[in-house]
Structure formats: structure tokens, C-alpha cells
Amino acid sequence: MTTPQTATRVFFAFPHLTDPRRHGDYNAWHQLDHRPENLALPGVIHGDRWVRSPDCRAAGTADEWLREADYMAMYWFAEPAKQSIKQWRELGDTTLQQGRRPDLEWTSRPLMGTFRPVRGYVHPRVRISAAALPFRPHTGIQVFVTAVDDANGPQAETLFDWYDRVRIPQLLGTSGVAGAWSFRSETVSVAGADGSPQPLTDSTIRIILCYLDAEPVEVAREMAAREPGWTAAEPPPAGAARERVLLASPLRTIQPWQWDWFDRRDGDGQPR
Incomplete structure (x- = not known):
């Protein structure tokens, strides 16, 4: 049986709603139709989704690729991954043919694709395996998405090596971080100038996903206070490859029927 510890493929997507009035419709479709159908597939080990609510957006940073991302979705595939992904894509076509893909009209995905898990980490206080970490209840995540050029060189x-020995242990030292997983891209597309998906061929995308059991925005603020500008307290050594931060942000776990993050207003009438 495949577990997150032995899986070789994971799918990530960062959806953006081009019509901000459709968040309720989008979440009803995804949580009550799309996600259950995906989780019912024998080739899907686990799947989850998080929201980059307005307060999460304010507590993080993003470049032009992911500045408008509203959500993050993730699916782990069982082995053989090629077959599992084929069935998963066939499900998408089936639901489209049944008229059950309303999201296509008002959703874009500025970055999406398949990734390979690199390694899982768990804080000692949690006392579970890295394979169990994605299944553990959590309040949200802190995600770091970076682009690395020449990702196969010295x-x-x-x-x-610095990430494994220094950076991720530093993140685990933040209050409220239960554990983390790292991933590297395999086949990824980004939104082109006309909004259509274009293959990304000149960079490797790395994702560090921290699972949280405390208030996500508070965790993000503690990280930012310890690491101004979202750079590590102990920087990479001289000679390390440079990376570009595409997204460093908290996201909230989505609760059933609690989809009003983008409807809330403060005293000035602005989203909060």
C-alpha cells in the first residue's frame, strides 16, 4: 500500500477566482462534489485544500505569478502513479461531460502540476510518522514556493543540503508547526500572457509545506518576526544556488459550509 512516505507523485494547484462573487459557488462545488469524487478514486491516497483568505494574504508575500492565488489544492497519488494520474484525469473529463465543472468559467490556475515528494519532517512533540502527518487535523499551513534555476548542479x-539541515529545522522550531513536507516539481505549467497554461521549463519549483496546529496568521507573524523579509535567520552558505520566492504565506484549513472569508468586511467596508 502506498503512503505519503512512499508516494512518488503529488499534484499541486493554486486556483484564482476570476469572478470574486463566486467563492461560495466554488467552495460548494469543490467540497461537496469535486473533492469527494477525487478521494473516492483508488489511486488517490489523500487530498486537501486550503484558502488564502484576506488576512492570510496580508500576512504573507507573493510574486506576480502567485499574487492572485486564492486557494491551494493538493492530491497524493498511489503507485503506480502513472495509472493513478490517468484515472484522476479521466474523472475530470467525465464530470465535465456530465456538466459538473462550473468552475471552468470563473477559475484560473496560475501554477499547477505534478511534483515529487522529497522528505517529510515531524516535530518531536507530535510523535507521529511523517507518513501520517498529512492526515493529522490541522488549522492550516504555511507554504513556501520558490523557483530554483539549474536545480541539478552542485x-x-x-x-x-542547507534546507534539510538548517532551514526546515528552523521552521519546525516555530510555535505551532507540527511538521513539514518538501517537494520538487516534475511537470508544471504557469499562466501565460493570455492566461492559458504554458509549460515551465527553465526553473525547478520547490515547495515547503508546514502543517500547523495553531492560528495560521499568528504562526506566519512569528516566522516573519524571526526572519525579516521571509529570509532564514541563518542564510544559505556562499556558493548555494539562488532561488526566487514565488509565495510565502499562511493558508487556512477549509471547514464545511464556512466559506465567508471573502464576504467579511471591517468598519471601513473593506474585506478583512
């Missing part, structure tokens, strides 16, 4: 190896 400079990249120096950077990734």
Missing part, C-alpha cells in the same frame, strides 16, 4: 545541492 550549487543546487548546496542549497538543498
Whole structure:
């Protein structure tokens, strides 16, 4: 049986709603139709989704690719992954043919694709395996998405060694972080100038996903206070490959029928 510890493929997407009036419709479709159908597939080990609510957006940073991302979706695939992904894509076509893909009219995905899990980490206080971490209840996540050029060379190896020995242990030292998983891209597309998906060929995307059991925005603020500008307290060594931060942000776990983050207003009438 495949677990997150032995899986070789994971799908990530960062949806953006082009019509901000459709958040309720989008969440009803995704949580009550799309996600249950995906989780029922024998080739899907686990799937989850988080929201980058306005307060999460304010507590993080993003570049032009992911600045408008409203959500993050993730699916782990069982082995053989090629077959599992084929069935998963066939389900998408089936639901489209049944008229059950309303999201296509008002959803874009500025970055999406398949990734390979690199390694799981768990804080000692949690006392579970890295394979169980994605299934553990959590309040949300803190995600770091970066682009690394020449990710197969010695400079990249120096950077990734620093991540494994220094950077991720530092993140685990933040209050409320239960554990983390790291991933690297395999086949990824980004939104082109006309909004259509374009293959990304000149960079490797790395994702660090921290699972939280405290208030996500508070965790993000503690990280930012310890690491101004979202750079680590102990920077990468000289000679390490450079990386570009695409997204560093908290996201909230989505609760059934609690989809009003973008409807809330403060005293000035602005979203909060």
C-alpha cells in the first residue's frame, strides 16, 4: 500500500477566482462534489485544500505569478502513479461531460502540476510518522514556493543540503508547526500572457509545506518576526544556488459550509 512516505507523485494547484462573487459557488462545488469524487478514486491516497483568505494574504508575500492565488489544492497519488494520474484525469473529463465543472468559467490556475515528494519532517512533540502527518487535523499551513534555476548542479545541492539541515529545522522550531513536507516539481505549467497554461521549463519549483496546529496568521507573524523579509535567520552558505520566492504565506484549513472569508468586511467596508 502506498503512503505519503512512499508516494512518488503529488499534484499541486493554486486556483484564482476570476469572478470574486463566486467563492461560495466554488467552495460548494469543490467540497461537496469535486473533492469527494477525487478521494473516492483508488489511486488517490489523500487530498486537501486550503484558502488564502484576506488576512492570510496580508500576512504573507507573493510574486506576480502567485499574487492572485486564492486557494491551494493538493492530491497524493498511489503507485503506480502513472495509472493513478490517468484515472484522476479521466474523472475530470467525465464530470465535465456530465456538466459538473462550473468552475471552468470563473477559475484560473496560475501554477499547477505534478511534483515529487522529497522528505517529510515531524516535530518531536507530535510523535507521529511523517507518513501520517498529512492526515493529522490541522488549522492550516504555511507554504513556501520558490523557483530554483539549474536545480541539478552542485550549487543546487548546496542549497538543498542547507534546507534539510538548517532551514526546515528552523521552521519546525516555530510555535505551532507540527511538521513539514518538501517537494520538487516534475511537470508544471504557469499562466501565460493570455492566461492559458504554458509549460515551465527553465526553473525547478520547490515547495515547503508546514502543517500547523495553531492560528495560521499568528504562526506566519512569528516566522516573519524571526526572519525579516521571509529570509532564514541563518542564510544559505556562499556558493548555494539562488532561488526566487514565488509565495510565502499562511493558508487556512477549509471547514464545511464556512466559506465567508471573502464576504467579511471591517468598519471601513473593506474585506478583512
